[in-house]
Amino acid sequence: MIYLDNAATTLRKPPQVGQAMLDALQTLGNSSRGTHAGALDAAHTIYGARVKLAQFFHCARPDHVVFTSNITESLNIALCGLLRPGDHALSTDLEHNSVLRPLYRLSAERGVAVDFVPADRQGCIDYDDFERLMRPNTKLVVCTHASNLTGNLVDINRISAIAHAHGALLVLDAAQTAGTRDVDMEALGVDVLCFTGHKGLMGPQGTGGMCIREGVEIAPFKVGGTGVQTYSVTQPEQYPTRLEAGTLNGHGIAGLSAAIDYLNEIGAEAVEARELALTRRFYEAVRMIPGITVYGDFSGAHAGIVALNIRDCDSGEISDALSEDYGIATRPGAHCAPRLHEALGTKAQGAVRFSFSWFTTEAEVDAAADALRELAQA
Amino acid sequence: MIYLDNAATTLRKPPQVGQAMLDALQTLGNSSRGTHAGALDAAHTIYGARVKLAQFFHCARPDHVVFTSNITESLNIALCGLLRPGDHALSTDLEHNSVLRPLYRLSAERGVAVDFVPADRQGCIDYDDFERLMRPNTKLVVCTHASNLTGNLVDINRISAIAHAHGALLVLDAAQTAGTRDVDMEALGVDVLCFTGHKGLMGPQGTGGMCIREGVEIAPFKVGGTGVQTYSVTQPEQYPTRLEAGTLNGHGIAGLSAAIDYLNEIGAEAVEARELALTRRFYEAVRMIPGITVYGDFSGAHAGIVALNIRDCDSGEISDALSEDYGIATRPGAHCAPRLHEALGTKAQGAVRFSFSWFTTEAEVDAAADALRELAQA
Structure with missing residues (x-):
């Protein structure tokens, strides 16, 4: 299988990830629950991962690195924990x-007002719209670092400057960029960085988290046992415990920690350069094929994603043909990005998404382009 | 290390658990996100685990087996998704x-009334109190199957009969029993069964879930991408998607699935008999040691847990001595069970908890009893 669905999850992981999980499975007790060797080993593994992730994302405090089961949970925690009735997002x-969906729900159930900066037919946004749509009660701006459909990158510096000028926070969805480029929350002006472990970070599924700037107060989302302050009727106040209830995924976090080691050895610049080169190679090979429409803006830097269609063919049929006839894994349909498909005019058709990783080869990219050339001629 | 902290997490897992996770790490894409081999492999693994767990817990519908990251999340989902303002729990x-903590929060923030059936100084409850405390607006009864502190088992049949007679639901916390005895939600009259993967089920951390009886409607807790019904502004209605947002822990679920296979080979009765025998052996060896107080009721069946103190010694000091001088891992302190420690009169002292698993040996139990005998003489 030529796996080009890395924006959904990376399939090929660094070899040390599995080994770290196996080792953890044989040694980890329950973190923060006792002081015997197993419990301390778990606490050490998990705290070590916080330190690494804090360095990786330039979060000032390791204890402000909170673990979750995936970025969806991180975003639910951030949005539900920050937005109160009467706020604007x-x-x-x-x-x-x-x-x-968290924003729609907060709007329907909690009286939070929400606006969306529109995208054009190339999936681009006008940064002046942020300025235009800010209100005195805007509590936060939440946006993705790169579209999971077109791969267009978003200028986070520009948005955070506008947000901060209006006293609002910036919550970043780094699902498509964490691990594939330098995500420096300090330099970008990010107040809450949400990440997932199983995509560009190349860790296991079941891992994710958030990095919280000092001074940002997020109310607990789920509450329960913490192994500390048992007699407090409320969740403990301090991070990370405030947002972590129940036993953490120590085995998965051990794997994620090993993946971060691997990424640190390569360096973020090398990963970014490689994915951009693969993306450009693919884009240049397919963009002039008659009948193919590529979505997005490829004039500058870009995440490792290319979405396209062949004439008016259903994206699911093209993706199935790629899978069955060529052994190429892509992702058709709506990609959980309904507003952007509406903006691109692809709501009915969907799009076929190709997404690359550090482990993708030039030969795989070329094979995918060749397959598309054949399918477009059929 | 003699590991006797299995009520916190089982440290020794069946060997196929790690292998299943390694295999999954090399083959799983993202479930429900595409139709290529990797995505289908993930979907197959996860659905297969639902089927196994449905059989294991006697849940009528595999699609009513919902995966979570731990039982704390399961209980948050169940309680927050069922209790509305004006309800009584x-x-x-x-x-x-x-x-x-979820109940306290629902009481403080959502106007849910809550009562607690009291425990006596042996950690026993009077079942007539359930009848006494029911109200016309009682929406649910939530209780543990076995105390995580004393190991006392709770008569769930009796409680569910009272709950159902009053039109209330029964939500079961099976943290200490799932995997260590037969937990048949149909026979027990359970409406929502909450379980964790990393304790008696001997799966990896980061896994857990809930089994929901047909007709029980639980509102979503976190919302987000589901890979289906992208254009719906709300979370899809059908289980399990209704309660699962974002990428599942496919790698962990593969491990849990292998653990269930292992447990099915042994049989629940054999596990229960072995843990009860180990527990009785330990209890009989320590209960008459001068200076030792054992908590709980050992007159009948019992979970694989024994909590005790030596005179008025701080439980943390005894646990540390066991760990440092004898290499025995136990859990001191409050065990996230504040009301029960208050009932036992051990709020200040805590207690030293010994908990066993299928893999615990008689020699380990005897070594722990011998160590306690020495410490009690010191």
């Missing part, structure tokens, strides 16, 4: 349902 | 903070 048409 | 003093 600003987002964009580029967002994934992991941002949209 | 009934629980017990035996509960873990994973039940108590």
Whole structure:
């Protein structure tokens, strides 16, 4: 299988990830629950992962790195824990349902007002719209670092400057960029960084988290046992415990920690350069094929994603043909990005998404382009 | 290390658990996101695990088996998704903070009334109290199947009969019993069964879930991408998608699935008999040691847990001595069970908890009893 569905989950992981999980499975007790060797080993593994992730994302405090089961949980925690009745939130048409559905629910159930910066037919946004849509009660701006459909990158510096000028927070959905480029929350002006472990970070599923700037107060989402402050009727106040209830995924976090080691060895610049080169190679090979429409803006830097259609063919049929006849794994349909498909005019057709990883080869990219050339001629 | 902290997490897992996770790490794409081999492999693995768990717990519908990251999340989902303003909930003093803190929060923030059936100084409850405390607006009874502190088992049949006679639901916290005895939700009259993967089920951390009886409607807790019904602004209605947002822990679920296979080979009765025998052996060896107080009721069946103290010694000091001088891992302190420690009169002292698993040996139990004998003489 030529696996080009890395925006959904990376299939090929660094070899040390599995080994770290196996080792953890044989040694980890329950973190924060006792002081015997097993419990301390778990606490050490998990705290070590917080330190690594804090360095990786330039979060000032390791204890402000909170673990979750995936980025959807991170975004639910951030949005439900920050937005109160009467608040306004600003987002964009580029967002994934992991941002949209929490916002829709907060709007329907909690009286939070929400606006969306529109996208054009190339999936681009006008940054002046952020300025235009800010209100005095805008509590936060939440947006993706790169569209999971077109791969268009978003200028987070520009948005955070506008948000902060209006006293609002910036919550970043880094699902498509964490691990595939340098995501420096300090330099980008991010107040809450949400990440997932199983995509660009190349860790196991069941891992994710958030990095919280000092001074940002997020109310607990789920509450329960913490192994500390047992007699408090409320969740403990301090991070990360405030947002972590119940036993953490120590085995998965051990794997994620090993993946971060691997990424640190390569360096973010090398990963970014490689994915951009693969993306450009694919884009240049397919964009002039008659009948193919590529979505998105490829004029500058870009995440490792290319979405396209062949004439008016159903995206599911093209993706199935790629899978069955060529052994190429892609993702058709709506990609949990309903507003962006509407903006692109692809709601009915969907689109076929190709997404690359550090482990993707030039030969795989070329094979995919060749397959598309054949399918477009059929 | 002699690991006797299995009530916190089982440290020794069946060998196929790690292998299943390694295999999954090399083959699983993202379930429900595409139709290529990787995505289908993930969907197949996860659905297969639902089928196994439905059989294991006697849940009528595999699609009513919902995966979560741990039982704390399961209990948050069940309680927050069922209780509305004006409802009454009934629980017990035996509960873990994973039940108590969600209830306290619903009481403080959502106007839910809550009562607790009291425990006596042996951690026993009077079942007539359930009848006494039911109200016309009692929406549910939530209780543990076995205390995580004393190991006392709770007569769930009796409680569910009272709950159902009053039109209330029964939500079961099976943290300490799932995998260590037959938990048949149909026979027990359970409406929502909450379980965790990393304790008696001997799966990896980061896994857990709930089994929901047909007709029980639980509102979503977190919302987001589901890979289906992208254009719906709300979370899809059907289980399990209604309660699962974002990428599932496919790698962990593969491990849990292998653990269930292992448990099915042994049989629930054999596990239960072995843990009860180990527990009785330990209890009989320590209960007459001068200076030792054992908590709980050992007159009948019992979970694989024994909690005790030596005179008025701080439980943390005894647990540390066991760990440092004898290499025996136990859990001191409050065990996230604040109301029960208050009932036992051990709030200040805590207690030293010994908990066993299928893999615990008689020699380990005897070594722990011998160590206690020495410590009690010191």
